[in-house]
Amino acid sequence: MEQLGTVLMVSKAPAAWPDALDLLSSQYYRVLTARSADEAKATLSDAHVDLVMVDDGGDGEGLSLLSDLRISHPDVVRILVVDPQYSLAQKALSAASIYQFLRKPLDAVQVGLVVKRALETRELARRHRLLSREFKFSGDSLGVDGRPGVPVHPESHRFEKLIYVSEKMAQLCDLARKAAKTEMPILIQGETGTGKELLARGIHYNSNRHTSPLMIQNCGGMPDELLQSELFGHKRGAFTGAISDRLGLFRAADNGTVFLDEISEVSPSFQVSLLRFLQEGEVKPVGSDKTETCNVRVIVASNRSLKAMAEAGKFRKDLYFRLRGSELEVPPLRDRPDDIPALAEFFAAKHSNAIGRKVLGISAGVWEKLVHFDWPGNVRELENEIRRMVALAKDGEYLTTDTLSPAILAAAPRAPRVVKGFMPEGATLKEKVESLEKQLVGEVLSRHRWNQSRAANELGLSRVGLANKIKRYGLAETS
Numbered sequence: 001m002e003q004l005g006t007v008l009m010v011s012k013a014p015a016a017w018p019d020a021l022d023l024l025s026s027q028y029y030r031v032l033t034a035r036s037a038d039e040a041k042a043t044l045s046d047a048h049v050d051l052v053m054v055d056d057g058g059d060g061e062g063l064s065l066l067s068d069l070r071i072s073h074p075d076v077v078r079i080l081v082v083d084p085q086y087s088l089a090q091k092a093l094s095a096a097s098i099y100q101f102l103r104k105p106l107d108a109v110q111v112g113l114v115v116k117r118a119l120e121t122r123e124l125a126r127r128h129r130l131l132s133r134e135f136k137f138s139g140d141s142l143g144v145d146g147r148p149g150v151p152v153h154p155e156s157h158r159f160e161k162l163i164y165v166s167e168k169m170a171q172l173c174d175l176a177r178k179a180a181k182t183e184m185p186i187l188i189q190g191e192t193g194t195g196k197e198l199l200a201r202g203i204h205y206n207s208n209r210h211t212s213p214l215m216i217q218n219c220g221g222m223p224d225e226l227l228q229s230e231l232f233g234h235k236r237g238a239f240t241g242a243i244s245d246r247l248g249l250f251r252a253a254d255n256g257t258v259f260l261d262e263i264s265e266v267s268p269s270f271q272v273s274l275l276r277f278l279q280e281g282e283v284k285p286v287g288s289d290k291t292e293t294c295n296v297r298v299i300v301a302s303n304r305s306l307k308a309m310a311e312a313g314k315f316r317k318d319l320y321f322r323l324r325g326s327e328l329e330v331p332p333l334r335d336r337p338d339d340i341p342a343l344a345e346f347f348a349a350k351h352s353n354a355i356g357r358k359v360l361g362i363s364a365g366v367w368e369k370l371v372h373f374d375w376p377g378n379v380r381e382l383e384n385e386i387r388r389m390v391a392l393a394k395d396g397e398y399l400t401t402d403t404l405s406p407a408i409l410a411a412a413p414r415a416p417r418v419v420k421g422f423m424p425e426g427a428t429l430k431e432k433v434e435s436l437e438k439q440l441v442g443e444v445l446s447r448h449r450w451n452q453s454r455a456a457n458e459l460g461l462s463r464v465g466l467a468n469k470i471k472r473y474g475l476a477e478t479s
């Protein structure tokens, strides 16, 4: 069985507690002992300790050790042991901010229970801190989309919270699932709003690290010192305002994942620190001369090309090579128009659900514009557009072009994309034209996921006209 934690007993006469020591050892704690405050401090600097239990001995020395530890080792749980008649001064107690005190003679079973509960409480507090962080960073993305009852397009697929239909995203998510199972760093590239953060979350929750924390840090626009201390921690007094030790995101995420967004924006000195972590698994808190180890998987994202930056000498090449253990490129929305209807439906359901509006659906005119627009802000822009339209719609109505943004309304149908390398077949002009027609009809159908009314609408055909062409060319839905 794994060890439950390390307990340090500090007493001038540790042998006076044989029962308690034996019981803790038999309950799978590692038990260390120290006979003085100095010895205790030396042990604490060498070994990882979860809880200290200090016998005060009546001279106040124990209590003052606990007060010191509160500052130097804030994560170690503190328990005080006192003589039967010892009267505890409230002030001294609060300076040490202890978890519990016990009176002698010690009852081994009570000690066992108090230690167990103390460590449980600490773990809960730790998780609470991590979760509050996760909520703070994730903003609205932890919102209603996880709610039961929000319908998702029947043909769409999901990778955690990513919704997709297109082949391009299917391939990307397959790659991401495979990369998730490795321990390598992952570099996610893609334009703004394409879903890089959602992909990173999907990877974490599909990895073996999913029960440990995912920590997210946006590196853009952060002063270097602040970023270093957020991620690697700092020692008390390392700089003005550093009033206590700080653990840092890397160590808080131990056994989990750290996601660094906008990695292209970090300073050269931060790049050195990150490289050291990737090579040695070591972090050095700001103001400390000691390095600490931790085990986290790093995922980074950038909407600028790191490769181009590395080639231009604007980003360390060695770091770039380390980071791209796996490289994932999220395509812009305009290059995967098949995703637009599924996403639009999903967002319409999500946002009408959120504000209790009963929207009937999205009108054909809107569909056409949504599919033809270029979406420079990608999925985020699409979501904002739909959210706004839902807010302006009335109960029992469709979302119509009346509330569509002017820029999207002005979207001209895209020139039909002739598939790269496509050569019309046939000898005569008639045969070549038919072969091209077959190709184009097939493409539009697949873009609308074989929704024949929408495809007919885009092609300017009646539904019957489209059905005839499907029959004539022997077109069939393939995937």
Ligand SMILES: Nc1ncnc2c1ncn2[C@@H]1O[C@H](COP(=O)(O)OP(=O)(O)OP(=O)(O)O)[C@@H](O)[C@H]1O
Pocket (backbone or CB within 6 Å): 141, 161, 162, 163, 164, 190, 191, 192, 193, 194, 195, 196, 197, 198, 199, 261, 303, 343, 379, 380, 383
């Ligand atoms: N495939 C998707 N399915 C559902 N929601 C998505 C999808 N892609 C993006 N979104 C939503 O779009 C918004 C932007 O996504 P995200 O923050 O992951 O993008 P990003 O690439 O990290 O953007 P930036 O480069 O600006 O940081 C979020 O609200 C997210 O929930």
Ligand SMILES: [Mg+2]
Pocket (backbone or CB within 6 Å): 196, 197, 261, 301
């Ligand atoms: Mg992002």
